[in-house]
Amino acid sequence: MSGRRKAVFVVMDGLGDRPTPELGGKTPLQVAKTPTLDRLAKEGQNALMDVIGPGITPGSDTAHLALFGYDPHDSYPGRGPLEVLGSGLESRPGDIAFRSNFASVDSKMVVTDRRAGRFFTPEEQAALQTAIDGIEIDDVRVRFLATVEHRGALVLRGPGLYPDITDVDPHEEGKKILVCKALSPESQKTADIVNKLMIEANLRMKDLPLNKDRKKRGKPSANAILLRGPGRHGEIPTLKDKYGIKAAVIAGGALYIGAAKYVGMEHVPVEGQTGTIDTNFHNIAMKAIECIKSDYDYIFVHIKATDNASHDGNAREKILAIERTDALVDEILKAVGDRIVIAVTGDHSSPLTIKEHSCDPVPLVLWADFMRPDSVERFSEIDAARGGLGTIRGMDVLPLLLGYSGYISKYGA
Amino acid sequence: MSGRRKAVFVVMDGLGDRPTPELGGKTPLQVAKTPTLDRLAKEGQNALMDVIGPGITPGSDTAHLALFGYDPHDSYPGRGPLEVLGSGLESRPGDIAFRSNFASVDSKMVVTDRRAGRFFTPEEQAALQTAIDGIEIDDVRVRFLATVEHRGALVLRGPGLYPDITDVDPHEEGKKILVCKALSPESQKTADIVNKLMIEANLRMKDLPLNKDRKKRGKPSANAILLRGPGRHGEIPTLKDKYGIKAAVIAGGALYIGAAKYVGMEHVPVEGQTGTIDTNFHNIAMKAIECIKSDYDYIFVHIKATDNASHDGNAREKILAIERTDALVDEILKAVGDRIVIAVTGDHSSPLTIKEHSCDPVPLVLWADFMRPDSVERFSEIDAARGGLGTIRGMDVLPLLLGYSGYISKYGA
Numbered sequence: 001m002s003g004r005r006k007a008v009f010v011v012m013d014g015l016g017d018r019p020t021p022e023l024g025g026k027t028p029l030q031v032a033k034t035p036t037l038d039r040l041a042k043e044g045q046n047a048l049m050d051v052i053g054p055g056i057t058p059g060s061d062t063a064h065l066a067l068f069g070y071d072p073h074d075s076y077p078g079r080g081p082l083e084v085l086g087s088g089l090e091s092r093p094g095d096i097a098f099r100s101n102f103a104s105v106d107s108k109m110v111v112t113d114r115r116a117g118r119f120f121t122p123e124e125q126a127a128l129q130t131a132i133d134g135i136e137i138d139d140v141r142v143r144f145l146a147t148v149e150h151r152g153a154l155v156l157r158g159p160g161l162y163p164d165i166t167d168v169d170p171h172e173e174g175k176k177i178l179v180c181k182a183l184s185p186e187s188q189k190t191a192d193i194v195n196k197l198m199i200e201a202n203l204r205m206k207d208l209p210l211n212k213d214r215k216k217r218g219k220p221s222a223n224a225i226l227l228r229g230p231g232r233h234g235e236i237p238t239l240k241d242k243y244g245i246k247a248a249v250i251a252g253g254a255l256y257i258g259a260a261k262y263v264g265m266e267h268v269p270v271e272g273q274t275g276t277i278d279t280n281f282h283n284i285a286m287k288a289i290e291c292i293k294s295d296y297d298y299i300f301v302h303i304k305a306t307d308n309a310s311h312d313g314n315a316r317e318k319i320l321a322i323e324r325t326d327a328l329v330d331e332i333l334k335a336v337g338d339r340i341v342i343a344v345t346g347d348h349s350s351p352l353t354i355k356e357h358s359c360d361p362v363p364l365v366l367w368a369d370f371m372r373p374d375s376v377e378r379f380s381e382i383d384a385a386r387g388g389l390g391t392i393r394g395m396d397v398l399p400l401l402l403g404y405s406g407y408i409s410k411y412g413a
Numbered sequence: 414m415s416g417r418r419k420a421v422f423v424v425m426d427g428l429g430d431r432p433t434p435e436l437g438g439k440t441p442l443q444v445a446k447t448p449t450l451d452r453l454a455k456e457g458q459n460a461l462m463d464v465i466g467p468g469i470t471p472g473s474d475t476a477h478l479a480l481f482g483y484d485p486h487d488s489y490p491g492r493g494p495l496e497v498l499g500s501g502l503e504s505r506p507g508d509i510a511f512r513s514n515f516a517s518v519d520s521k522m523v524v525t526d527r528r529a530g531r532f533f534t535p536e537e538q539a540a541l542q543t544a545i546d547g548i549e550i551d552d553v554r555v556r557f558l559a560t561v562e563h564r565g566a567l568v569l570r571g572p573g574l575y576p577d578i579t580d581v582d583p584h585e586e587g588k589k590i591l592v593c594k595a596l597s598p599e600s601q602k603t604a605d606i607v608n609k610l611m612i613e614a615n616l617r618m619k620d621l622p623l624n625k626d627r628k629k630r631g632k633p634s635a636n637a638i639l640l641r642g643p644g645r646h647g648e649i650p651t652l653k654d655k656y657g658i659k660a661a662v663i664a665g666g667a668l669y670i671g672a673a674k675y676v677g678m679e680h681v682p683v684e685g686q687t688g689t690i691d692t693n694f695h696n697i698a699m700k701a702i703e704c705i706k707s708d709y710d711y712i713f714v715h716i717k718a719t720d721n722a723s724h725d726g727n728a729r730e731k732i733l734a735i736e737r738t739d740a741l742v743d744e745i746l747k748a749v750g751d752r753i754v755i756a757v758t759g760d761h762s763s764p765l766t767i768k769e770h771s772c773d774p775v776p777l778v779l780w781a782d783f784m785r786p787d788s789v790e791r792f793s794e795i796d797a798a799r800g801g802l803g804t805i806r807g808m809d810v811l812p813l814l815l816g817y818s819g820y821i822s823k824y825g826a
Binding site for chain 2: 385
C-alpha cells in the first residue's frame, strides 16, 4: 500500500456497559455526547468485539495482550511481570516478578495493617527501597522499586526460579503471613526463597529510623512486604519484530505501560496523565499528535478514567470520561486526521450495574478518511451490533489497524 | 461476577428451515405464533449459528456435543456409545458400544426382516435380553439391553477392543448378514468377536419359546441381532470438571440423554415426555422450573417434536411444536425469569422441503433481563441474520450462556 498512515489506537478501559436503570435503560455511551466518535462511526467501520472470546470475561492484562495482537493463552506471563515492567523496574526473561505492598506485622509476623498506613513520604519510600533492593538469598538477588503509596515492584533474579507458588498475603488483618508453598516441584526453590525473604525483609525493615519516627507520629511501621501475582516471562517477538513498526504507549497506569513495553512499545510520559477523571486529556492529545508527527508508527493511548468510574458505579463520571475522550480524539483528528488510521474501543465491559468486568462485548470503530462506511451512525454498544466488521475478536484489531495503515505486507504475490 | 444466574438451554431439534411453498414462502418459525420467543429476541441478543461450521450438515450427536462446548472432532465417540449411555446400559471407557436391532434370518443367515416385525411385548423383550446379555466370547463379555420396539443397546467389554470395523447389517432384506471386517489392524479382535457373536446369538435366540409362539401367531422370529454405529469412548472432562457446574438434562430420546450424560449431566425424567408432538410440554416446563429452583446450575431441555415433524414434512405439526415450546418457555419465564440466563435454538436445520438435516444455520436467541438488546424483533431464521451476536459456532453457545450466568472466571486480572 502506498502512502502509509500512522496507526492510532485509543482504548477506554472498561468502556462497555449494559442498559442502566438510572440512565433510562441506556448505556453510558448512548447517553454521552460524542459528536467525534459518532462521526467516526458514521464514516468508518464498526464492530462488536469479544476481546478474548464469546462469554469470556477479560482481565485488563489478558485483554491488552489480545488487543496488541498476542494470544494471551500463549503469551500471558501473569500480572506481576506486566506491572513490574510498567513500574520502571527492569524485569528480564527468567526473573520472577511480583506486585508488592509495604505492610505492618507484629513480632509473630501477624499482619496488623496490610498497607502499613498507605501513605509514605518520598524519603520513607527511598529508605525502604534501599533496605530491600539488593537483598541476596542464596544465589538469588532481590530487585525492588517503591512505586505509589504502599505499593512496589519486586523481582527475584537467579537460576532455576519458577512462579507456581502460593500467596504469602493472608488478605486479612490479624492473620500471620502465610508460608509460601510450591505448586510444582520445580518451583520449590522459589517458595523457599520467598519464605526466607519474608524474614530477611522484616529483619532489615523493622529497626529502620523511619519506623521509629512513624511510631512517634502514631503511624504503623512498614516492617514487612507482602507479595502477590508472581509471574515469569519469556522473550516474545515484539511489534517491531513482527511488523517492523516503532510503537509508543501513552498510559497512566503501570499495568498498561507494562503490557505495552512487554510487546516492545516505548513509554512516552505525559505531564498530568493519571488513571482518574482528573487526567489531563488535552496534554494526552497533544502528546499523541507529537508522536504521530514523529517517527512512531503506532501510538497506543490508554484512558483509565472510564474503568474507575465503572468500578465506583458512577454513571456521571463514566459519561464525563467518555465525553472528554471524545474531545481528545477530536483534537487528534483536527491536527492530523489525514495522516492516521484510528481505532477506538474498550478493553472489556464494566457495567455500572455490577461494578466489575463482564463478558459483554465492546464496541469498536475503525476510521480513516479513505475507508468505506457501513450503516452505523452512532458509536455505542447497540449500534455497533450492526457494524460492517461484524463480530470480531480482540486479536483482530491490530491486523485491521496495521493492515489499513499499510504495515502488513501482501500475503502471496 | 456476583449474583449468579441459572443457565437454561432449550434446543428444538431440527428447528431451522427454508422458505416453504405451502407456507407462502415463509419458514415454519416465521409462521408460528411465538410471542415469548419474539420477546426474548427483542430484549436479548440474536445470532445465526453454524452448529459445526459453515456448510457442514450436523448429525444430532455431533451437534449436541458442539452445543455442550465440546469439539466433536476431538470428543465424538460415534453414535453407539451415546445411544447406549442414553439407554441406561452402562458403558465404560474402553467398551465397544453399538445400537442394535432384533432381526429375522433364515438358516443361511439371510436377513428376511431387518426389524423382526418391529413390535415386541415386554415379556418377549425380557426373554431376548436374557438370551443375549451375558454371552461370553473368548475374554469378551456382552452386555445387552432391549429398549424400544426392535431396538437395543449392546456393549462388548474386554481387553484390546477397537471400533474400526465394518457393518454386519446388509441394510437390505434377502441378503446375508455381512462378515465384519477390521478397518485397522488393532480392530481385528473386535471384528472376530462380532462375527462369533452373530453365530452365538443366532444359536441362543432361534429356539427360544417366544419364537415358537411368534411363529404360531404368524410373526417373524427374532433370531438374530444386527449391530450398527460402533464406538468406543474415552474419559472426557465433564462440565463439572470444566466449569464446576451441576447440569441436568430433560430430554425424551436416548441419544440426547446419552450425549448429555457423556459430558456429565444428570438425567431428570419427566412424566409424559416423549419424542413426539404428544410430549407433555407443561410437565417439561414444571420440571425445568423445579431444576432451576434446586441446586442445578445448568438445565438442558431438548424438544424432539420439531424434528419428527420435519422428517415427515409435516408443516402444521412443526409449527405446533414450535408454538408449544414457546408456551413452555413462557411458563419458565413467568416462574423464574429473573433468576436465569436462557438460550433457545436448534441443533440443526431440517427443512420441510427436503425432510432431512441440512447445512443451513439455525437461529439462536440469548436472553437475560439485564442484557443489551440488538435490533432484532422476531425469533426467526431471517431476523436472526441481523443479530448482535453475529454469526457464531455451536461451540460458542456454552461459553456465552455460562459467561453471562457467572460461571466462567475472569481470565487474567
